[in-house]
Amino acid sequence: MKELKRHIGELVALTDDEFAAISSYFRAERYKKGTFLIRQHEMVPYTYFVVSGLLKLLYTDASGKEHILSFAMEDWWETDYLAFNTGTMATMSLICLEDTNVLCLTLQDYQELCVAFPKMEHFFLQKAVSGHIASQQRILSLLSSNATDRYVKLLKRYPSLLQRVSKSQLAAYLGVSRETLSRLYQ
Amino acid sequence: MKELKRHIGELVALTDDEFAAISSYFRAERYKKGTFLIRQHEMVPYTYFVVSGLLKLLYTDASGKEHILSFAMEDWWETDYLAFNTGTMATMSLICLEDTNVLCLTLQDYQELCVAFPKMEHFFLQKAVSGHIASQQRILSLLSSNATDRYVKLLKRYPSLLQRVSKSQLAAYLGVSRETLSRLYQ
Numbered sequence: 001m002k003e004l005k006r007h008i009g010e011l012v013a014l015t016d017d018e019f020a021a022i023s024s025y026f027r028a029e030r031y032k033k034g035t036f037l038i039r040q041h042e043m044v045p046y047t048y049f050v051v052s053g054l055l056k057l058l059y060t061d062a063s064g065k066e067h068i069l070s071f072a073m074e075d076w077w078e079t080d081y082l083a084f085n086t087g088t089m090a091t092m093s094l095i096c097l098e099d100t101n102v103l104c105l106t107l108q109d110y111q112e113l114c115v116a117f118p119k120m121e122h123f124f125l126q127k128a129v130s131g132h133i134a135s136q137q138r139i140l141s142l143l144s145s146n147a148t149d150r151y152v153k154l155l156k157r158y159p160s161l162l163q164r165v166s167k168s169q170l171a172a173y174l175g176v177s178r179e180t181l182s183r184l185y186q
Numbered sequence: 187m188k189e190l191k192r193h194i195g196e197l198v199a200l201t202d203d204e205f206a207a208i209s210s211y212f213r214a215e216r217y218k219k220g221t222f223l224i225r226q227h228e229m230v231p232y233t234y235f236v237v238s239g240l241l242k243l244l245y246t247d248a249s250g251k252e253h254i255l256s257f258a259m260e261d262w263w264e265t266d267y268l269a270f271n272t273g274t275m276a277t278m279s280l281i282c283l284e285d286t287n288v289l290c291l292t293l294q295d296y297q298e299l300c301v302a303f304p305k306m307e308h309f310f311l312q313k314a315v316s317g318h319i320a321s322q323q324r325i326l327s328l329l330s331s332n333a334t335d336r337y338v339k340l341l342k343r344y345p346s347l348l349q350r351v352s353k354s355q356l357a358a359y360l361g362v363s364r365e366t367l368s369r370l371y372q
Contacts, residue, residue, distance in 0.1 A: 135321030
């Protein structure tokens with residue numbers, strides 16, 4: 001849990017006793033590469049904090065084509081937020097691209113944590129605002145940039161990603177064909 | 187301010203005294219159609235609650251082409267969140283498409299409001315999560331849907347929009363050309 005303590009500590013100060021109480025709301029899990037943490041059309045019982053490893057959040061359309069919304073790596077929070085918050089079925093899947101360590105939090109525990117520790121409500125507000133900002137930037141990029149620009153920006157922000165995911169995955173994130181992406185590599 | 191009271195009241199219960207204190211953090215403004223509330227490359231001093239009217243949040247690229255991130259109407263909160271939260275220059279503009287009434291809130295007042303009224307921190311957390319969910323859905327739509335599907339979904343969700351914005355604006359929101367959109371109208 002030391003990763004979570006450091007991560008929360010970047011935004012709010014916690015005593016050891018406070019963190020001990022807070023960490024009791026989370027359950028640590030280790031999943032093998034290829035495991036589905038969320039499966040499209042099923043319930044979403046958890047939001048996940050990524051301790052180590054890498055996941056992809058993706059939507060598979062009616063024709064079977066994959067569209068990747070995000071790669072979630074160390075220090076990310078990820079889930080299908082609509083399904084998790086409203087108790088509806090997932091419209092996306094969350095899958096391990098590497099062996100992955102996560103901390104799982106249920107909606108009820110998330111809500112109780114916010115009531116019991118106003119500092120955590122403040123923390124989650126900062127994270128939600130950051131998530132909203134990142135999404136606004138990604139929408140902007142999808143609307144206005146061409147594939148080359150999106151590729152360059154992604155690798156500038158996450159230089160290690162090229163070593164960690166396949167070209168097909170990168171193409172499904174950038175919203176371009178595998179062939180278009182191959183041209184960008186050259 | 188009665189619109190704000192009703193709007194906050196949908197998520198958290200407030201006494202009249204609490205709301206009187208909370209409302210003192212906001213400043214009401216009325217802007218004419220065409221007014222820039224945020225201008226790309228300038229500072230962003232406020233986040234805005236839309237009481238009535240309609241705004242567009244847009245990015246103008248180097249070639250002068252407009253890309254619309256969102257239409258903000260009654261009960262929406264809108265700003266360039268990255269610039270507002272980090273004190274950097276705006277990467278987008280926010281412009282009135284109709285005569286518009288807004289309530290303005292500075293970052294400092296937003297932060298003080300959250301400290302003074304934990305209920306407001308809870309309220310803003312709910313709104314930030316909703317904003318993040320809406321953005322996740324829009325990314326999904328941009329990645330996976332064709333122009334026809336995006337058009338149908340938009341009008342199903344906001345049936346009044348077709349009467350309130352021009353075809354050029356709709357095309358800039360959907361990420362399609364004006365010609366493609368014209369074909370969808372038929």
